Each structure stands twice: as structure tokens, then as C-alpha cells.
Amino acid sequence: MKEIDFLDAVGRVDKRYIEECITYKPPKKMNIWIKSMSAIAACLVLVIAAVLAVNHQSQSVIIDENGFHIEDGVLLSYSGSETDITIPDTVETIADFTFLGNQNANKIEVVRLGTGVQKVEVNAFAGLDNLVDLIIAENNLSFVYEDGLIMTSDGSILLRYEREGETSFTIPESVRFVAAHAVQGTELEEIDFGDNLEYIGYNAFAGNYALKAIYLPDSVKYISEGAFSGCSSAVDGYIPEGVQFGGEAFNRVPFYLSLKAGRMSPLEEVKRGRITPSEAILQSNLDSLTVQLEYVLATLRGEDYEASDAAMFAYGAVHDHPEVPEGMTVPKSFSMEDLTFTDNGWSNTGIYDVQIHLPAGDYTIVMEAYGYETYEALYWEDVRFRISKLYYLQSPDDADPDDTVTAFGWTAVFGHEGDLYSGITYTHEDGTLIRSFPRAESYTPYVLTFSPEGTRAAVEYTYQGTAYFYIQALNGDHLMEPNYDYNEYLNKYYGQYEAGSLQWIDEDNIEGVNEFGRFRFNIYEFEVTQLDHDPGLYDPSNNAVKTVEHSLDYYTVRMEVPVGWRDQTAYYDLVRRGNGLNDYRALVTKVYGSVPVRIIEEIADDEPQTNANGFSYYTVRDETLGATNIEGKYYFLFQYETQLVFSLAVTVYKDDMDNYLETVIQPILDSVVIEPTPASIGVEYSQFQNTIQSMGENDTFPPHSYPFEITGMSVPVYFEMRKYDHPKTLTAYGQTVEINERVYFYGNCRVGLFEYDGAIIFTWSYYGIGYVYILGDGFTEIIEPDDTASVMLYLDENGALKYKRTNNHMADIAQSGGLCVATGYDNFLYCIGSASVEGGKPVLGDAEEYYTIGDKYDLDLEFERIYSRYYASIEEVFEINKYLPS
Amino acid sequence: MNDADIIDLFWARAETAITELGNKYDPLARSVAMNILHDRLDTEECMNDSYLGMWNSLPPExxxxxxxxxTAVTRNIALKRYRYRSASKRSAIMEELTDLITSAPSPEEEIDLAAKVISDFLSALDKPSRVLFMHRYYMGDSVADAAKAVGITENHAGVKLSRMRAKLKKKLREEGITV
Structure with missing residues (x-):
């Protein structure tokens, strides 16, 4: 069997299918046909089962219902989706690459062998990059577990290394084969491979970052794919002659690169600390550097410059560069002598290796570059330094003293948003300069604390109401960016804390690996304590809650969750994984349409419960989870009147506290409040609500239609509704127009029905604006949609109602003094009678208020998001857009 | 700016080609990269390479x-990058999709054969199913996003995708290919 990369193959399918996929627009279909879909689903399952049954070849080939493909006692492949797998006892041998073809191979965490398995081939577990536990029954005499090592009983195969915290390891003399992934991703610095090793499995020693040398004994014959891939500190090593290796066996291994180069490779020099980035850059491909610099300077000078392909390497820095300030004189040319280099240190965590400084009048142009091919190149001259960041610095003396902190020889200057560089710039007395990520994430002040020995700085800030911090290394080694996981952890259990309460603990007591900092800090105000245990998932002493609000299509949902829980912008889902420090997220699912089919069926006859605010909900427990660490998955399906509005999905883990559902989840459920949001203007929401309720009833054959009356307009208005509750016609002023598209009054569409100057106007949008239907006394008009941003209706010089496109609502108001606008792209509608703009805000004349569906229209926000890059003020926008063609 | 004009800009070697391309299609391509790489910095580098790749490909393309x-250019670069990364870094995020990427590129003839089998398989499907499949395995969208792209529920999409996979796996097996 040839094993291939599926995604590669998909990439090469007939390109018509790629184009089709990109240009496809979904038909506007409702997704409430739950009952019928499940029927079809059931039929298909039966068909497939039948097909599979027919395909059984012989007695000894079994694909059992769990996905194990066993032939004559040999496990050949696994096609199930469990993450905790028990190998059936009918299996005697697990073959090489059994799991490699499985899409979930990377998720498999536990493999259990009972007493049946006697033999595991060396690459049997290939593909199980994230295997946590290999559990073998104690009375299985074919394997032994001793001293942190799992081996075959004759000691010839090392299946797994499970020791923790060791820095060196000697492979036992009996070992001749090391299994796939056996010693992957450890922190070992030294490995003694013994004298008898013959065969090294797939990724067997991959990712051992700290491993300093790889001296293989002469007994080694074969090294599988990826065996030492990523052992990027191995500056020394020996590979016996005549050994065969698989692809990428020594990927990014310094001594191997040197072997191929015939001299010390760039990576080896870097890892040995024999070269600084400023030295390296001068040995690197200088042509590449020169053309990039020329390109940068030409761009800053504002010239029309035809960048060669090589120059375009710096495209990333150039296209994003800040505006050239007054007082900066961009040089017309440069020579290498004009440049000074400072080191940031070798790192690939986001901080660039070297800074190139070029004086330019009152400023210095700083370009940060990194060695692009350092991990792969054989010679420095093949390494290109890629200019990736461009900014300008003034003398630090000009910094506002309030934005400067000095400690331990470091001066930290805080940039501001809108500054040329908005991160924190740290300069040391000796000239070293380091920068942090830009602070554009936060609109609140940063608090900076230096560690006692001055090698690190902690930066604290709040963002969207939650406090964060990250650690900045000041020795140029690593920029410790805000690690999602550990910020989450700290915020989750201790809720919000006041910025400024972060304190350093004695260096010796700081836990964890420096690279991404599993630091424990005191984050309680006023108290210096040190944590000595792993906190549980929920801190009962922290009862603080926050209100989260989310707008769904026709509803707003509010609930109270623990302050530490984090919102995602578009959706919430209460799912957490009990992996200790990693992966805590608090999210809440939205929209009833995504609730699993079978759950809807299950609850059809149930009685709902009622929460403290009077909203009813169903509780369904999903029994089908196989993972051993999950206690259960629950769905709480909330209703508003008779409609299912949204669901909360909660996964409860075994190591959650007792009574988690009662203590943590129930209060959240009780806090839920659902409010309907008006769907359109001029129409009572309940009108549309009635429509939604009648769905399903109208799903008959032959289709029947019914009138849907609109109240609140100055004339009678009604739709004639047809099958599946789409409007067929609209009638007003005694005239009827055909609605020649499938309009939806629910789901993700936005509907507008309003009156303006003697006309009833109907329009809608669903991922793009639909037609605009206008009915007035003695006239009707239908205006075709365009898929651009906004539609504006206005009266032309003859008083006829016209339609035009606009991206600038407010400018158009200023021009025409009264109009009716519907827009699709940002999902709001507003209707203004006579209106104008003063001071950048709409001033309503005799019109109704302007309305939005969802968020209220925010002119400041629109300016900031869309126009502020190009215009200084909203007034400028109006000025310029006055002259745009319609 | 329409696509034909953007292509003309590339052919004219005008640098604004890249800006215009980015204005129109950066989010699309970036999401494909992010779906594979799940890392902001890697995606940033990938996009840089991707624009460079476009610059180098048009002309003659x-x-x-x-x-x-x-998106095809971006996707290929992202896959390459992922492969480089996957053996040496234990990513905390392993989605089903990236499980399908092997640590080494596969032999050409086999890939082409597999691509043909997959194309044949796709040709027999109805358009929405095909587009669903491509959104998931070509663009790398999550099941939820792929479902949205074709206007069906997430659950329905999940079921459809797993059936398509099962059928496809079988067909590939018949040609002597495993994925």
C-alpha cells in the first residue's frame, strides 16, 4: 500500500473544482428540515452498512465495528475515531504504520494492550505524535515496564520512554530497535545510544530540542523518517557509514548540516554561540540584503520603484511601513559602512534576530531582519536575511517621561498607538535594544515590572475587561509572547486581578521552562504568597461573575458567567478540557440550527425546565463520548416562546470539582435572559414571529399560501406567503409586485420594510443585498441588487425615486438631506426622513430615528475602522466623497 | 479592481499588483493558511511567501x-511549512485536518493517481456536496464553516463528510493507496 498525503492529493484535483468552490454561493435555504434530514441520514447509514457487509472478503479479515482491521491476528489498520484505544485481544501483532493512515492519529492519547498482543512492530505507533500513555496489562508477559521504560520482555525493542525530568538517558544494552515516537519531544540533553542499536523508528527521537549530540553506534543500520528531526541543538554527532535513512531524518540538525557542508554550518555556529546575528548578516547573502535595502529606501522616498523578485523578499516590511515623519531625510543611497547592527539574539519566536540601523536626519530607520534559511542552509552565503519590520526611532530623550521606566540599566519607553512604533522599546546602557510586540491590543495603560535580576520584564495590561500579562526576556534570547494557555490559566482561576499586583518571586522558585514561562506569580493584591500546588479547575472562593451579552439573529442573550471565563467574539461554547494548564476556554454555542439532530428528536416529548428568569430549557445528555476523562456532555437548549433559540454545550470532565453542574453551571443557566430584537422598521416584530411559528405548517403539498399582514404603516400592506413561508407578492397602495427571489424572514437575513415620502419600500439582505421593491401611489419600481456595500434611495431632480450605491452613508445624507438606506454588508438598516450631518453626527429632522438591527450604527467606529487610515477626520471623508460618481 | 486588471498589473510588473491582490483576497488566502498552520507568526511568514510566489508566477501564469x-499557492506554501514544523514541534493544536498531512511529501506518481481518483469521485457528486468537500479539504475550513458555505447544518455536514471520506478511502484502497 502506498501511503500518500491526502491534502496534497486534494490540492491536485481538477482545478474546475477549486474554482467552483471559490465562486460558489449557497442557495438560500432554510435549515429547519431536521426531521426529514434525519430520515435520509438513517437510510444512508443502512445503505453503507449493507455495502460494507457485502465487501467482506474472507473469514480471517475482520474490520470490526470499532474500526480495527485485523487479518489473521495482525492488526493492519485502525479507522475508528477514539482517542483512548483498547487493542482487541484477538490481535497478536500490531503491524507497522497501523495508525499512520488514521485521520485522528494525532489525537490518540492512550493505547491499551491486553494480554492478546504479543508483538508490536517497530513502526506500529507511527503517527501517534501525541500519545500520552501506553498501558499494557501487567500479566502480558511479552512486555515489561521498568524504571520508566516500556520494552519488549527480551529487551530488544524500546517502545516508550516515560521518565520525567531527566536530562540524560542511556539506552539499555539489550535494545536493538527504538519504536516510533518512543523518545519524542523530551528535555533530554544527552542520550547514550549504546552499542547494539540497529533500527530507529519513525520520529523516534524527534523534537528533542535540548539534545546536544547524536553519537550513533556502528551497529545502526536504518534510521526511519523524521527520526531526529528538530533536534536543533545537536551540534555534535556521528552517523556510521552505510546507514540508510528515511526522509527528514536529520531535519534541522546542526551537525548533520555541517557534515553535508563540509564545514561548520550556520545552524551549528548559531547553536554553539560562535556567531552573533550582526556577524552573521555580514556573511550572509549580501546581494539579497542590498536589493532589499534599496527597495525599502526607494519606497520611503516615495519613488516609483520596480522591485525585482529578490527585492520583494522585504515586501512584508515595506507594505506595512509607517508613514515617513517630518524631519526624516531618507538617504538616496547607502553603503554598508553607514549601517550599524545590533543583536536581538537568535530566536524564532517572533523577535527578529538583528536590527539594522540607518541614520536618516532626525530619525533612525530601523529594520529588523531574521535569518530565513538558518535552519536549513549549508553555508552562510546561502542564508538570506529577510527584512521583516520597519520603523523609525527618535532619540529616547524625546520620550514623554511618564512613558519611560528605568531599572537595572534598562530604559523602557512605551510607544502609543498612533506612534511610529507602539510597542515597548527597551534600551540598555550598553546599547542593546529590544522591542516588544506592539501594544495596539490594549487601550489601557501598561504596567511594567522588572525582575529582581533585571533579565526579564513583566508587562501587564487589561483588554476587554480581562487582565493579562506577558513576560519579556531582556537578554534577547526569547520573546515570551503572551502565551494563550498560561494567560488563560491565570485569568480563569483567579478571575480579574488588578494590574500592578504582579510580583516576582525569588528566581529559584520559579517553575517551568524558560521558553514560554510557566511562571507562578502572586496575583492577589496585597499579599505575597507562593503557590505550591496545582489549583483545581474552579476556585470556589472566587465567586465573581460578569455579564456576557450576545446578539443572535433575532434575539439578544445575556447570562452571567465566572469573570475568568473568556468570550470569543462570534460565538460561545461552554467547552473546557481538563488538561491542567492548557486549553481552558469558555465559550457558549449559539443558534439552534447547530444543535445535533438526534437531540432535537430526543426532546420532542420531554418537558422543559424553567430557569430563575422564567425561560424554559431542555437538558440533554450526550452519552456517546468515548474519551475516558470526560464525565459527560450536556446540551441546554433554551427557548423563547416556542422557538429554540440557542444551546449551551457543556462538557464536564472527570477531574472537575464535585457538583460542578450544580455549583457552576446551574447558576449560569439561571442567569440566562433572552430578549427578542426587533427585526425591522415599521413592522411589529411579532408579525415576523408569527411567520416563524407557521413554518412547518406550510410545508405541505399542494402548497398553500396565506396573507401576512403588516401593521403600523399608513396604508394597508401585506405579503402573500407561499410554501416554506417565502413571500410571493407584496401589496401596498392597491398595487402588487412579485417578489422574484426567495426571501427569508428569519435566520441570517435582515429585512427592511419602511415608509418614505409616500412609498412603501421593502428590501432585504442575506450575505448580500437583495432587490429593492418600491410601491407608491400609482407607481411601482423594482431595483436590482448589486453585491456592493450599500444601497441608497433618493429623489432625483425630477422628484423620482432613484437608487444608487454608496459606501459612505453620512456623506450622502449631507448631500441629499433626507434618504432611506439599506445596507447588506454591515447588517444594519437605517431610515432617515430629513436629516443632515453636523459635526460628524447625523442630525435628524422630521424623520424617525435611525434604526439598526444588531448594533446601533456607530459613526466613530466606522470612521476608525474604515477611513482613519486615509482621512484625518470624518469631514474630510464627506468632502472627498461629494465628488465621487454615483 | 477586477481580477483581470490585477493580473495585468502583475504582468506589467507593477508593485501595486500585490496591494490590489491583498485588498481583495488577503482574508481568503490567509484563512486557508491559518487553517493549516494555526499560528499567527507562521501564517504571517507564509503570506509573505505567498505574495512573493504570486509575484514570481505571474507571468507566465x-x-x-x-x-x-x-489560494492554491498559499495552500501549498502552508502545507510545506506545516510539514517542516510538524516533526520538530509538538503543536498543541491538532485538528483533524492537519492529521492528514504526512511528515514528508509523498511520491509524485501516487499523488497524481490519488488526485485522479478523488477528481473522479467528486465528479459523481452533486455540486453542493462537492463544494462542501472542497471547503473542508482544500480550503481547510472547519466543519462549521464548510457547512455554512453550502447552507446546511453543521451536523449534516459532518455526516456527509464522513460518508464521503469513507467512500473515498475505499476507492483509494482499490488503487493501492492509503491516506
Whole structure:
């Protein structure tokens, strides 16, 4: 069997299918046909089962219902989706690459062998990059577990290394084969491979970052794919002659690169600390550097410059560069002598290796570059330094003293948003300069604390109401960016804390690996304590809650969750994984349409419960989870009147506290409040609500239609509704127009029905604006949609109602003094009678208020998001857009 | 700016080609990269390479459907990058999709054969199913996003995708290929 990369193959399918996929627009279909879909689903399952049954070849080939493909006692492949797998006892041998073809191979965490398995081939577990536990029954005499090592009983195969915290390891003399992934991703610095090793499995020693040398004994014959891939500190090593290796066996291994180069490779020099980035850059491909610099300077000078392909390497820095300030004189040319280099240190965590400084009048142009091919190149001259960041610095003396902190020889200057560089710039007395990520994430002040020995700085800030911090290394080694996981952890259990309460603990007591900092800090105000245990998932002493609000299509949902829980912008889902420090997220699912089919069926006859605010909900427990660490998955399906509005999905883990559902989840459920949001203007929401309720009833054959009356307009208005509750016609002023598209009054569409100057106007949008239907006394008009941003209706010089496109609502108001606008792209509608703009805000004349569906229209926000890059003020926008063609 | 004009800019070696391409299609291509790489910095580098790749490909290429071509270039670069990363870094995020990427590129003939089997398989499907499949395995969208793209529920999409996979796996097996 040839094993291939599926995604590669998909990439090469007939390109018509790629184009089709990109240009496809979904038909506007409702997704409430739950009952019928499940029927079809059931039929298909039966068909497939039948097909599979027919395909059984012989007695000894079994694909059992769990996905194990066993032939004559040999496990050949696994096609199930469990993450905790028990190998059936009918299996005697697990073959090489059994799991490699499985899409979930990377998720498999536990493999259990009972007493049946006697033999595991060396690459049997290939593909199980994230295997946590290999559990073998104690009375299985074919394997032994001793001293942190799992081996075959004759000691010839090392299946797994499970020791923790060791820095060196000697492979036992009996070992001749090391299994796939056996010693992957450890922190070992030294490995003694013994004298008898013959065969090294797939990724067997991959990712051992700290491993300093790889001296293989002469007994080694074969090294599988990826065996030492990523052992990027191995500056020394020996590979016996005549050994065969698989692809990428020594990927990014310094001594191997040197072997191929015939001299010390760039990576080896870097890892040995024999070269600084400023030295390296001068040995690197200088042509590449020169053309990039020329390109940068030409761009800053504002010239029309035809960048060669090589120059375009710096495209990333150039296209994003800040505006050239007054007082900066961009040089017309440069020579290498004009440049000074400072080191940031070798790192690939986001901080660039070297800074190139070029004086330019009152400023210095700083370009940060990194060695692009350092991990792969054989010679420095093949390494290109890629200019990736461009900014300008003034003398630090000009910094506002309030934005400067000095400690331990470091001066930290805080940039501001809108500054040329908005991160924190740290300069040391000796000239070293380091920068942090830009602070554009936060609109609140940063608090900076230096560690006692001055090698690190902690930066604290709040963002969207939650406090964060990250650690900045000041020795140029690593920029410790805000690690999602550990910020989450700290915020989750201790809720919000006041910025400024972060304190350093004695260096010796700081836990964890420096690279991404599993630091424990005191984050309680006023108290210096040190944590000595792993906190549980929920801190009962922290009862603080926050209100989260989310707008769904026709509803707003509010609930109270623990302050530490984090919102995602578009959706919430209460799912957490009990992996200790990693992966805590608090999210809440939205929209009833995504609730699993079978759950809807299950609850059809149930009685709902009622929460403290009077909203009813169903509780369904999903029994089908196989993972051993999950206690259960629950769905709480909330209703508003008779409609299912949204669901909360909660996964409860075994190591959650007792009574988690009662203590943590129930209060959240009780806090839920659902409010309907008006769907359109001029129409009572309940009108549309009635429509939604009648769905399903109208799903008959032959289709029947019914009138849907609109109240609140100055004339009678009604739709004639047809099958599946789409409007067929609209009638007003005694005239009827055909609605020649499938309009939806629910789901993700936005509907507008309003009156303006003697006309009833109907329009809608669903991922793009639909037609605009206008009915007035003695006239009707239908205006075709365009898929651009906004539609504006206005009266032309003859008083006829016209339609035009606009991206600038407010400018158009200023021009025409009264109009009716519907827009699709940002999902709001507003209707203004006579209106104008003063001071950048709409001033309503005799019109109704302007309305939005969802968020209220925010002119400041629109300016900031869309126009502020190009215009200084909203007034400028109006000025310029006055002259745009319609 | 329409696609034909953007392509013309590339052919004219005008640098604004890249800006215009980005204005129109950066989010699309970036999401494909992010779906594979799940890392902001890697995606940033990938996008840089991707624009460079476009610059180097047009001319001589003159794509019929520009966004399709751009996403294809981006996708290939992202996959390459992922492969490089996967053996040496234990990513905390392993989605089902990236499980399908092997640590080494596969032999050409086998890939082409597999691509043919997959194309044949796709040709027999109805358009929405095919588009669903491509959104998931070509663009790398999550099941939820792929479902949205074709206007069906997430659950329905999940079921459809797993059936398509099962059928496809079988067909590939018949040709002596495993994935």
C-alpha cells in the first residue's frame, strides 16, 4: 500500500473544482428540515452498512465495528475515531504504520494492550505524535515496564520512554530497535545510544530540542523518517557509514548540516554561540540584503520603484511601513559602512534576530531582519536575511517621561498607538535594544515590572475587561509572547486581578521552562504568597461573575458567567478540557440550527425546565463520548416562546470539582435572559414571529399560501406567503409586485420594510443585498441588487425615486438631506426622513430615528475602522466623497 | 479592481499588483493558511511567501480564476511549512485536518493517481456536496464553516463528510493507496 498525503492529493484535483468552490454561493435555504434530514441520514447509514457487509472478503479479515482491521491476528489498520484505544485481544501483532493512515492519529492519547498482543512492530505507533500513555496489562508477559521504560520482555525493542525530568538517558544494552515516537519531544540533553542499536523508528527521537549530540553506534543500520528531526541543538554527532535513512531524518540538525557542508554550518555556529546575528548578516547573502535595502529606501522616498523578485523578499516590511515623519531625510543611497547592527539574539519566536540601523536626519530607520534559511542552509552565503519590520526611532530623550521606566540599566519607553512604533522599546546602557510586540491590543495603560535580576520584564495590561500579562526576556534570547494557555490559566482561576499586583518571586522558585514561562506569580493584591500546588479547575472562593451579552439573529442573550471565563467574539461554547494548564476556554454555542439532530428528536416529548428568569430549557445528555476523562456532555437548549433559540454545550470532565453542574453551571443557566430584537422598521416584530411559528405548517403539498399582514404603516400592506413561508407578492397602495427571489424572514437575513415620502419600500439582505421593491401611489419600481456595500434611495431632480450605491452613508445624507438606506454588508438598516450631518453626527429632522438591527450604527467606529487610515477626520471623508460618481 | 486588471498589473510588473491582490483576497488566502498552520507568526511568514510566489508566477501564469490560484499557492506554501514544523514541534493544536498531512511529501506518481481518483469521485457528486468537500479539504475550513458555505447544518455536514471520506478511502484502497 502506498501511503500518500491526502491534502496534497486534494490540492491536485481538477482545478474546475477549486474554482467552483471559490465562486460558489449557497442557495438560500432554510435549515429547519431536521426531521426529514434525519430520515435520509438513517437510510444512508443502512445503505453503507449493507455495502460494507457485502465487501467482506474472507473469514480471517475482520474490520470490526470499532474500526480495527485485523487479518489473521495482525492488526493492519485502525479507522475508528477514539482517542483512548483498547487493542482487541484477538490481535497478536500490531503491524507497522497501523495508525499512520488514521485521520485522528494525532489525537490518540492512550493505547491499551491486553494480554492478546504479543508483538508490536517497530513502526506500529507511527503517527501517534501525541500519545500520552501506553498501558499494557501487567500479566502480558511479552512486555515489561521498568524504571520508566516500556520494552519488549527480551529487551530488544524500546517502545516508550516515560521518565520525567531527566536530562540524560542511556539506552539499555539489550535494545536493538527504538519504536516510533518512543523518545519524542523530551528535555533530554544527552542520550547514550549504546552499542547494539540497529533500527530507529519513525520520529523516534524527534523534537528533542535540548539534545546536544547524536553519537550513533556502528551497529545502526536504518534510521526511519523524521527520526531526529528538530533536534536543533545537536551540534555534535556521528552517523556510521552505510546507514540508510528515511526522509527528514536529520531535519534541522546542526551537525548533520555541517557534515553535508563540509564545514561548520550556520545552524551549528548559531547553536554553539560562535556567531552573533550582526556577524552573521555580514556573511550572509549580501546581494539579497542590498536589493532589499534599496527597495525599502526607494519606497520611503516615495519613488516609483520596480522591485525585482529578490527585492520583494522585504515586501512584508515595506507594505506595512509607517508613514515617513517630518524631519526624516531618507538617504538616496547607502553603503554598508553607514549601517550599524545590533543583536536581538537568535530566536524564532517572533523577535527578529538583528536590527539594522540607518541614520536618516532626525530619525533612525530601523529594520529588523531574521535569518530565513538558518535552519536549513549549508553555508552562510546561502542564508538570506529577510527584512521583516520597519520603523523609525527618535532619540529616547524625546520620550514623554511618564512613558519611560528605568531599572537595572534598562530604559523602557512605551510607544502609543498612533506612534511610529507602539510597542515597548527597551534600551540598555550598553546599547542593546529590544522591542516588544506592539501594544495596539490594549487601550489601557501598561504596567511594567522588572525582575529582581533585571533579565526579564513583566508587562501587564487589561483588554476587554480581562487582565493579562506577558513576560519579556531582556537578554534577547526569547520573546515570551503572551502565551494563550498560561494567560488563560491565570485569568480563569483567579478571575480579574488588578494590574500592578504582579510580583516576582525569588528566581529559584520559579517553575517551568524558560521558553514560554510557566511562571507562578502572586496575583492577589496585597499579599505575597507562593503557590505550591496545582489549583483545581474552579476556585470556589472566587465567586465573581460578569455579564456576557450576545446578539443572535433575532434575539439578544445575556447570562452571567465566572469573570475568568473568556468570550470569543462570534460565538460561545461552554467547552473546557481538563488538561491542567492548557486549553481552558469558555465559550457558549449559539443558534439552534447547530444543535445535533438526534437531540432535537430526543426532546420532542420531554418537558422543559424553567430557569430563575422564567425561560424554559431542555437538558440533554450526550452519552456517546468515548474519551475516558470526560464525565459527560450536556446540551441546554433554551427557548423563547416556542422557538429554540440557542444551546449551551457543556462538557464536564472527570477531574472537575464535585457538583460542578450544580455549583457552576446551574447558576449560569439561571442567569440566562433572552430578549427578542426587533427585526425591522415599521413592522411589529411579532408579525415576523408569527411567520416563524407557521413554518412547518406550510410545508405541505399542494402548497398553500396565506396573507401576512403588516401593521403600523399608513396604508394597508401585506405579503402573500407561499410554501416554506417565502413571500410571493407584496401589496401596498392597491398595487402588487412579485417578489422574484426567495426571501427569508428569519435566520441570517435582515429585512427592511419602511415608509418614505409616500412609498412603501421593502428590501432585504442575506450575505448580500437583495432587490429593492418600491410601491407608491400609482407607481411601482423594482431595483436590482448589486453585491456592493450599500444601497441608497433618493429623489432625483425630477422628484423620482432613484437608487444608487454608496459606501459612505453620512456623506450622502449631507448631500441629499433626507434618504432611506439599506445596507447588506454591515447588517444594519437605517431610515432617515430629513436629516443632515453636523459635526460628524447625523442630525435628524422630521424623520424617525435611525434604526439598526444588531448594533446601533456607530459613526466613530466606522470612521476608525474604515477611513482613519486615509482621512484625518470624518469631514474630510464627506468632502472627498461629494465628488465621487454615483 | 477586477481580477483581470490585477493580473495585468502583475504582468506589467507593477508593485501595486500585490496591494490590489491583498485588498481583495488577503482574508481568503490567509484563512486557508491559518487553517493549516494555526499560528499567527507562521501564517504571517507564509503570506509573505505567498505574495512573493504570486509575484514570481505571474507571468507566465494567467489564472482563469484569480482567487483560486492565489489560494492554491498559499495552500501549498502552508502545507510545506506545516510539514517542516510538524516533526520538530509538538503543536498543541491538532485538528483533524492537519492529521492528514504526512511528515514528508509523498511520491509524485501516487499523488497524481490519488488526485485522479478523488477528481473522479467528486465528479459523481452533486455540486453542493462537492463544494462542501472542497471547503473542508482544500480550503481547510472547519466543519462549521464548510457547512455554512453550502447552507446546511453543521451536523449534516459532518455526516456527509464522513460518508464521503469513507467512500473515498475505499476507492483509494482499490488503487493501492492509503491516506
Amino acid at each position: 494567467k489564472p482563469q480564476v484569480l482567487p483560486a490560484f492565489f
